[in-house]
Amino acid sequence: MTDVTLKINGETRSAAVPPETTLLKMLRENFNLTGAKLGCDVGDCGACTVIVDGMSVNSCLMLAAQLEGREVLTIEGLATPDRLHPIQKSFEDCASLQCGFCGPGVIMSSKALLDANPNPSVAEIRDALAGNLCRCTGYTKMIEAVQESAKAMRGRKSERVA
Amino acid sequence: MRAFEYFTATDSKHAVALLAEHAPARIIAGGTDLLADLKSSPSHAPKTVVDISRATDMRKIEVNARGLCIGALVTHSEIMASKLIKEMFPALVDAAHTIGAVQTRNLGTLGGNLVTAVPSVDSGPTLVALDAQVTIAGPAGKRSLPLAEFFVGPRRTALKQDELLVEIVIPTANLDKPAHFLKMGLRKGQALALVNVASSLWVDAKKNTCRDVRIVLGAVAPTVIRAKTAEKFLEGRVATPENCAEAGRLAVEDARPISDMRASAEYRKDLVAVLAKRTLEAACVQARAMKQKGARK
Numbered sequence: 001m002t003d004v005t006l007k008i009n010g011e012t013r014s015a016a017v018p019p020e021t022t023l024l025k026m027l028r029e030n031f032n033l034t035g036a037k038l039g040c041d042v043g044d045c046g047a048c049t050v051i052v053d054g055m056s057v058n059s060c061l062m063l064a065a066q067l068e069g070r071e072v073l074t075i076e077g078l079a080t081p082d083r084l085h086p087i088q089k090s091f092e093d094c095a096s097l098q099c100g101f102c103g104p105g106v107i108m109s110s111k112a113l114l115d116a117n118p119n120p121s122v123a124e125i126r127d128a129l130a131g132n133l134c135r136c137t138g139y140t141k142m143i144e145a146v147q148e149s150a151k152a153m154r155g156r157k158s159e160r161v162a
Numbered sequence: 163m164r165a166f167e168y169f170t171a172t173d174s175k176h177a178v179a180l181l182a183e184h185a186p187a188r189i190i191a192g193g194t195d196l197l198a199d200l201k202s203s204p205s206h207a208p209k210t211v212v213d214i215s216r217a218t219d220m221r222k223i224e225v226n227a228r229g230l231c232i233g234a235l236v237t238h239s240e241i242m243a244s245k246l247i248k249e250m251f252p253a254l255v256d257a258a259h260t261i262g263a264v265q266t267r268n269l270g271t272l273g274g275n276l277v278t279a280v281p282s283v284d285s286g287p288t289l290v291a292l293d294a295q296v297t298i299a300g301p302a303g304k305r306s307l308p309l310a311e312f313f314v315g316p317r318r319t320a321l322k323q324d325e326l327l328v329e330i331v332i333p334t335a336n337l338d339k340p341a342h343f344l345k346m347g348l349r350k351g352q353a354l355a356l357v358n359v360a361s362s363l364w365v366d367a368k369k370n371t372c373r374d375v376r377i378v379l380g381a382v383a384p385t386v387i388r389a390k391t392a393e394k395f396l397e398g399r400v401a402t403p404e405n406c407a408e409a410g411r412l413a414v415e416d417a418r419p420i421s422d423m424r425a426s427a428e429y430r431k432d433l434v435a436v437l438a439k440r441t442l443e444a445a446c447v448q449a450r451a452m453k454q455k456g457a458r459k
Contacts, residue, residue, distance in 0.1 A: 020165055020200075022163075022197065042198040042201060043194055043197075043265070044352060058265045058269065060197070061192075061197045061269055063193065063197070063211075065213065066190075112264070126351075127264070130352060131263025
């Protein structure tokens, strides 16, 4: 067993896991954070996307042991009990998801994009979401939602400044 | 995945010691190739995995007396974000951008991409076109060899079981050498290359002739290969679109593509001609732009 201590959604957590455990498996089975989904399990579908130290990654392609001392943000870390995150709100308003299985991954990829680039072009959004497969929607409404949330988040920032 | 023992290396020396102590071991860096492989082929299960992702001495991007040195652990995203690389070799940034998607580029490393050594390795052609050398660390110390000789077959490299690829070096003589990379896949995102091509050359300022021409093809042979017939043709010839097109046509003779589910051999040959021509033309454009920049100084 390997001991891992890391920060998940702002909280310090520890687990003892067999070395072959992936980050995804640890999140889902040790910490009951089932937002990140097991899809292809080889890094093609993006359903398992989480943010590690500010970067979007496939949690199915990292060993849990590699996360020692690092910081993970999952979809569960976005909303508060009474308020959705602006990206989640836009995805709901734009009806961007149907079955929803890809949603947590798509939203985490969008979050990583908007944190680095608050005003992305459509081409930049497409590039940022190229690692997230959705078989329901055709992506158009997701791109609209990312544009809407970018607007909302920029507005919120300037309000704070004022 | 099957169970394995796991050790973390603090630097490249430690990694080499761990590899010797726990042989035969597999190395994990970004994990994008290794974990996908261990999941889809359980028979590849290693007894031991050595994690080098924290070996900080293998993360540098720097120019020193040997040239541009890129640590094997530098990720594709880090290459895309590097001002130094973007200024010297925009082709390396373009190549990094065609690999996987954001999530895999954030994890996947340059060294890992080269060590996996698939025939379509997107990092390969540009680096071979720039005469890159690889530095390998083993129990007996370090050795260096041309990247072109590092690739020995599909998914096979010159690395021995107890050795570690630590850095990639583009020699001083080639710093700022005009180069261009193009890849054709079935779609833009997450596609394997049907063909990828990189070319590099110097253009003589007065005579407008090509020198040190490199035309390198991926996904059309068991390894990344140089199109030597085409290189020889263009060497010393005037940098014109016609000569670039002829070199492209000749490059087809050096390609030995196979037909598979993604494309036929015939289509791949057509792609070689077009992509080689376009990369050569783009490298010539870069060379002219450099000349003007030089003239203004």
